[in-house]
Amino acid sequence: MFVWNANALNADQVNAIEQPGSVFLTACPGSGKTHTLTYKIARELSLLTSDKQRVVAITYTHRAADEIQERIEQLGVDTGQLWIGTIHSFCLEWILRPYAVYHPELKHGFRVINAHDTERAHELLCTQHGGGLRTFDCGHYFTSTGYVISCPHWKQASVDALLQQYWADLRSSRQVDFEMILSYAYELVRDVPSISVLLGSIFAIVLVDEYQDTKEIQYAILGAILKASMGKARAFVVGDPNQAIYGSLGGYAITPAEFSALSGVSFTEMDLSVNYRSSDRIVSYFENFNQLTSKISAGGKYKNFASAISYDHSTHRDMLVAEVVRLIRHNIDTLGIPPSEVCIVGPQWLPLAAMTRQLVAALPDYSFSGPGMVPFARDIDNFWYKLARIILTEASPQLYIRRSRWAGEVIAALDLAGINTTAITRKSLLRVSNGISSTETDGLAYLLECFDALFSALGIDRTSSPMLVEHYEAFVEGSQRRIDRLVADGATAIADVSMFRKVFDEKTGITVSTIHGVKGAEFEAVIAFGLLEGMVPHFNEDDKVAAANRLLYVICSRAKKNLHLISEAGRRRGQHNVYHPTDILLACNFGYDQVP
Numbered sequence: 001m002f003v004w005n006a007n008a009l010n011a012d013q014v015n016a017i018e019q020p021g022s023v024f025l026t027a028c029p030g031s032g033k034t035h036t037l038t039y040k041i042a043r044e045l046s047l048l049t050s051d052k053q054r055v056v057a058i059t060y061t062h063r064a065a066d067e068i069q070e071r072i073e074q075l076g077v078d079t080g081q082l083w084i085g086t087i088h089s090f091c092l093e094w095i096l097r098p099y100a101v102y103h104p105e106l107k108h109g110f111r112v113i114n115a116h117d118t119e120r121a122h123e124l125l126c127t128q129h130g131g132g133l134r135t136f137d138c139g140h141y142f143t144s145t146g147y148v149i150s151c152p153h154w155k156q157a158s159v160d161a162l163l164q165q166y167w168a169d170l171r172s173s174r175q176v177d178f179e180m181i182l183s184y185a186y187e188l189v190r191d192v193p194s195i196s197v198l199l200g201s202i203f204a205i206v207l208v209d210e211y212q213d214t215k216e217i218q219y220a221i222l223g224a225i226l227k228a229s230m231g232k233a234r235a236f237v238v239g240d241p242n243q244a245i246y247g248s249l250g251g252y253a254i255t256p257a258e259f260s261a262l263s264g265v266s267f268t269e270m271d272l273s274v275n276y277r278s279s280d281r282i283v284s285y286f287e288n289f290n291q292l293t294s295k296i297s298a299g300g301k302y303k304n305f306a307s308a309i310s311y312d313h314s315t316h317r318d319m320l321v322a323e324v325v326r327l328i329r330h331n332i333d334t335l336g337i338p339p340s341e342v343c344i345v346g347p348q349w350l351p352l353a354a355m356t357r358q359l360v361a362a363l364p365d366y367s368f369s370g371p372g373m374v375p376f377a378r379d380i381d382n383f384w385y386k387l388a389r390i391i392l393t394e395a396s397p398q399l400y401i402r403r404s405r406w407a408g409e410v411i412a413a414l415d416l417a418g419i420n421t422t423a424i425t426r427k428s429l430l431r432v433s434n435g436i437s438s439t440e441t442d443g444l445a446y447l448l449e450c451f452d453a454l455f456s457a458l459g460i461d462r463t464s465s466p467m468l469v470e471h472y473e474a475f476v477e478g479s480q481r482r483i484d485r486l487v488a489d490g491a492t493a494i495a496d497v498s499m500f501r502k503v504f505d506e507k508t509g510i511t512v513s514t515i516h517g518v519k520g521a522e523f524e525a526v527i528a529f530g531l532l533e534g535m536v537p538h539f540n541e542d543d544k545v546a547a548a549n550r551l552l553y554v555i556c557s558r559a560k561k562n563l564h565l566i567s568e569a570g571r572r573r574g575q576h577n578v579y580h581p582t583d584i585l586l587a588c589n590f591g592y593d594q595v596p
C-alpha cells in the first residue's frame with residue numbers, strides 16, 4: 001500500500017484520505033485541496049484489487065490533470081489504472097466515442113470542433129442575423145432539461161434563433177462543439193441506462209476537483225454513473241464555494257445533500273482550514289471577501305512574512321504599464337522574488353494582450369507567458385495537436401514522464417485512426433521525434449515539416465486515414481486563423497517557432513493571466529489591474545456584489561507574499577464614460593502599504 005512521508009499531510013488531510021466511504025471536502029484557498037486529492041488518488045490506486053478497475057479524476061483544466069498525474073508518478077505510484085482529465089475529455093472518451101452508435105446524431109461519426117471554430121461560426125451568424133448581436137452574446141450552456149442563454153433578456157430571442165441555426169449547421173456537418181459534448185453525453189447516459197451501469201462497475205472511485213465551478217449537467221452525468229453503481233463506486237469531491245467564478249457559464253457549488261440526492265452516495269462532510277500558501281497578512285486581507293463564515297488561519301512557511309498589500313486607484317490608464325513595470329521591478333530586483341513567482345492578473349483578454357505586449361517591450365530582460373498567446377489551435381482532441389506537443393518539447397529528463405504519456409496518447413489516437421501501431425512504442429516514437437530537426441523559423445511551417453519527416457520515418461502515409469486528413473486540415477486552418485488574429489492584435493512575433501515552443505516550456509518567466517486562468521495557481525507576488533465595476537464584476541452578472549467578492553477572493557488568495565491591486569483611472573467605457581473602481585474594493589477598509 002502507498003505510504004506517504006509523515007509530514008506531507010496534516011491530520012485533517014489524512015482523515016479525509018483515509019475515510020473509507022465517500023467524502024465531500026470543502027476548504028479554503030491554499031489549504032491543500034489539490035494536494036489532498038493527489039494523495040487520495042495515489043492511495044486509491046495502490047488499493048485497487050482488480051486490473052479492470054479504474055480510478056477516475058475530473059479536473060478543471062488539462063494543466064491540472066497533467067500536474068496531478070506527474071505528482072502521483074513522482075510519489076512512485078503506477079498510474080496505469082488512473083483516468084484523469086477534464087469533464088469534456090471524460091465524456092468524449094468514456095461516453096461519446098464508445099457509445100456514439102446509440103445516438104441518432106452521432107452514430108454516423110462526428111468531429112469535435114474547438115473554441116475558435118465555435119467563435120468563428122458565431123461571428124459569421126451574428127453578421128448574418130444583424131440586430132447588433134456580438135459573439136459574446138452567444139454564450140450559452142446546456143442543462144439536463146434544456147439550455148440557458150447568458151446574454152441580457154432583451155437579446156435572448158435573437159440569440160435563440162441564431163443558436164438554433166448554429167446547432168442545425170453543426171448537426172448537418174456532423175460536428176460537435178464543447179457544450180454539445182456535455183449534452184450528448186447526458187442524453188446517452190439518460191437514454192441508455194446500461195452505459196452508467198457498466199461505467200459504475202468499472203470505476204472504484206470518482207474524484208472531482210473544484211466542484212464549485214461544475215455545471216448542473218456535469219453533476220447530472222456523474223450522478224447518474226454513481227447512482228447506477230449501487231454504492232460500489234465512491235466519490236471524493238473537493239472545492240471551495242467562495243471561489244465559484246464560473247456562474248455565468250452555469251458553474252455552481254452544489255451542496256452535499258443535493259449531490260447525495262442526485263447520486264445516491266452518502267457523503268462524510270469534511271473541511272480544511274489551514275492555509276499553507278500565504279502570510280497571515282494576506283489571509284486576513286482576502287478574508288474581507290469571504291462570503292461564508294469559515295475561519296481561515298495561515299500555517300505555512302510564509303505565515304509570518306511581512307507582506308506588502310497595496311491598493312492604487314489613482315494611477316491613470318496612460319501610466320498603468322509604467323506602474324506595473326515599477327511593481328515588477330520592485331518585487332524582482334529589490335526584493336529578489338524570482339520572475340516565475342510573479343503574476344500579472346487582469347479581468348479580460350484584450351486589455352491583458354495589450355498589457356503583455358507593452359510589458360514585453362518595456363522589460364526586454366524578462367520573459368513572459370501571456371494570455372491567449374498560443375499560436376496554434378489548442379484542440380486537445382486533434383491528433384496533430386497531440387503530436388505537436390512532443391515535437392515542440394525538448395528531450396529533457398524533467399519532461400520524460402510527460403512526453404512519454406503524450407507519446408502514449410499519440411499512439412492511441414493512431415490506433416483510433418485505423419493505423420497499425422504494433423511496431424510503435426512510446427520510446428520509439430520519442431526517439432524518432434527527437435531525431436528530427438529543421439532550420440525552418442516559421443512555427444507552423446516548422447511543425448508541418450516535422451509532421452512529414454516523422455510520418456515518413458515511421459513509414460505511415462498520413463493521407464491514408466480520413467480522420468488524420470480531417471484533423472490535419474482543421475489544425476492547419478485553425479492555427480493559421482489564430483496566428484492571423486494575434487498578428488492583427490499586434491503580437492507580430494507570434495508566428496515564430498520560438499513562440500510555438502514557449503507554449504510547453506516549463507514556467508520560467510512572469511505569468512500574465514486572466515482571473516479565471518489563475519484559478520488553482522500560486523505566486524509570491526500578484527499584481528492585479530482592471531479592478532473596475534463592469535469588469536470585476538462583469539456587467540452581465542446578476543448578483544454583482546457576490547460576483548465581485550468571489551473574483552477578488554480568488555485573485556488575492558493566489559498571493560504568497562505580496563499583493564498589489566490597481567483600479568486604474570480613466571479607462572474608457574463606451575464613447576462618453578469611464579470605468580470606476582470596483583465598489584466593494586473601494587469600500588474595503590484596510591491599512592494598505594505604500595510601495596517605495
Ligand SMILES: Nc1ncnc2c1ncn2[C@@H]1O[C@H](COP(=O)(O)OP(=O)(O)OP(=O)(O)O)[C@@H](O)[C@H]1O
Pocket residue numbers: 007008009010013027028029030031032033034035036240243276277300519520521557
Ligand atoms: N500538509 C501540508 N504541509 C505543507 N504544505 C502543504 C500541505 N498541504 C498543502 N500544502 C501546500 O500548500 C499549497 C496550497 O496547496 P493546494 O494548491 O493543494 O491548495 P488548494 O486548497 O487546492 O488551493 P486553491 O483552492 O487556492 O487552489 C501548496 O504549495 C501545497 O504544496
